[in-house]
Amino acid sequence: MKKIISYILSFILAILIIITCIFTMVKSTIMNKQYVISKLEEAKYYERMDAEVIDQFKNYTIQSGLTDDVLEDLFTIEKLTNDINNVIDSIYEGKKIEIDTSEIIENLKKNIEAEVEKEGKVVDFEEEAMQEYLKAIENAYESQISYSTNVVNEIGSTFSKILNLADKAQIAIYIATTIVFLIIVIINIKQIIGLKYISIATMASGLFILVSKLIIESKTDLKNIMLINQATTKVIQLVLDDLLFKVIIAGGILLVFGVILSLVYNVINKKYLT
Amino acid sequence: MHRKNQSTLIATIINLIVAIIFVLIILGTIYAVFGKSISLAISLVNKVSIDTSNVVLEDVKLNSVTKRLENYPEYGTKYGNLKIDSLNVDLPLYYGDTLPILRNGVGHSSGSYFPGEGGTIVCMAHNTKGYLYDLSKIEIGAQIIIETNYGKFTYEVYDTKIVHKTEVDAIEIQNEEEILDLYTCYPVNTFGHATQRFIAYSKLVDKQFN
Known part of the structure; x- marks a missing residue:
């Protein structure tokens, strides 16, 4: 009976370890504003967006009877960076944003007048x-900066609530994992504190994480994702590469640790208990 | 000693097998409960994935029985050329009508038929120099030629119209006869986004398959 309960608790512990790992990875990456900003900088997102925005402007200018010269100096990279960071703040802190384009339009009008005057x-x-x-x-x-301010405002109000809940959920998961761990230890205190069941849980969680990664990679074409524009896609790919790397490390460590624990248990068991 | 090591190893392998059983149970449960959602998520991810490493313009062929193309060109790819000799126009023809496509040449509306399919083909390009700047000067009887790798199609202009851009009825998609509707913004030499469209309607008068 004790063995059956221990195996069940080991199974529950494996699930809790998996959830803890996934949660920790997501919280330290996608849910972390500073992490996202660091990835934007790594991907030279602001510079790429500068080029994307001008390229999009050219799509409209070509049909306007004007030349691309009217697009000179419409905005600075600082303004663009500021607007993008405001979008990030809106998503992570639930602040409402409004992107001010008045200066861009005023500069555009001046450039148009100058060009038209030449003719x-x-x-x-x-x-x-x-x-x-x-x-x-x-x-x-x-739309290049934020896709849509309405959408960003909606996402921001929901996402910031999720972030608040995530902190509480993380604590709850840690507590649950600790409780299950302690129960296994207590009921198996005379059997080398239940190392066997803890090792099985650790190996199972490591294997699950590694196998899931393989399944996801085989079923999806993550490497060729294209979203919104090249600049955003580059950031998403950097984050995905990072996450997949963390998954390999976490899964590998858990699996190896579980195997070592199992070996230690079996050595001690054979040496001292049989 | 050797036996002890062997039994230790066997015991560890047994623990590993139990761990594998746990993994299978968890995966099976996830699949049973969330299988549909997972499939949807996978298809959504794959929808936004574009594999550009193997994109080639496959041989596009017209099936003479069904009068439909086999192997349609990829959206955004050049699949032919559009020529109007009387206006000195010779432009690449792309499948698709997004703004980036129209910067490269003539766009082909994805909601219309292809040359040779016997229906309405809708094409458009900008009204600036190097594109269809002179389209509004086209005369009745002028020829528009579309050359593709599966054939050469000659159309003769029978009507032209100037309409407001919101008059979508000016272009009718039908499959009873092959009509080419070629349009551009109107008037030319205006600043800003012209609110009218100049449309040249032409009928298929000759086709040569490769």
């Missing part, structure tokens, strides 16, 4: 055609 013409910014072009540029900037 001896005058531009009417109130005309529908020009209004549509300016609106397209405004929307292009906003």
Whole structure:
């Protein structure tokens, strides 16, 4: 009876270790604002976005009768960086954001007037055609930075609540794992404190993590993900590479540790108890 | 000593086998409970994955029985050329009509038929120099040629129209006869995004398959 209970507790401990590992990995990466910002810097995200935004502007300018010269100096890299970081703050802290494009539009208008003047013409910014072009540029900037401010605000309010709950959930998981561990130790105190069952749980959790990684990689094409634009995709790929690396390390350590524990248990068991 | 080592190893292997059984139970339970959600998640991830390492323009062929293409070109790829000799136009023709595609040449609306399929083909390009700047000067009877790796298709212009960009009825998708609707923004030489469209309607007058 004690053996059956111990095996069941070992199974539960394996599940709790798996959850702890996954939770810790996610909390230290995707749920960590500083980590995400470091990945943005590693991926040269701000510089890439600068190029992406201008490239998107060119898509609208080509059909506007104007040259790409009107896109010179519309915004600085500092403004872009600031806007992107505001989006990150909104997602992680639930702050409402609004991206200010007024300066961009004013600079664009000045550039358009200068270009049109060279041809001896005058531009009417109130005309529908020009209004549509300016609106397209405004929307292009906003959508490249944040996809959609409404969506970001929605995500931010939900995600920040999840982050708050995550701290509490983490504590609960640690407590549950410790309790199950202690119960195994207590009921097997005379059998080398239940090392056998702890080793099985550790090996199982390590194996599960490694096998899951293999299954995910075989079923999905993670290496070729493309989302929103190249700059965002690069960041996502860096985060995924990091996560998969952490998975290998965690799974490997757990498996090896479990094997060592099992060997230690069996050596002591043979030497002293039989 | 040797026997003790052997029995220690066997005992450890037994513990490992138990661990494997635990893993199988956990995986089986996850699959049983969340199988559908996992499949959906996998397909969503694969939907946003683009494998560019093996992308080649496969041989696109027209099935003469079904009058449909076999191996449609990948979205965003060049699959032909569009020529209007009377306007000195010779542009690459791409499948798709996104803004990045239109920067490269003529776009082909994904909601329309392909040359040779016997339906409406909708193509468009910008009205700037180097694109369809002179399209509004096209005359009735002028020829528009689409050359693909599966055939050469000649269309003759029979009508032109200027419509507001919201008049979507101006282009009708049908499959009773092969019509090419080629359009661009109108008027030219305006600043900003023109709110009208110039459409040249043309009928298939000749086809040569490769």
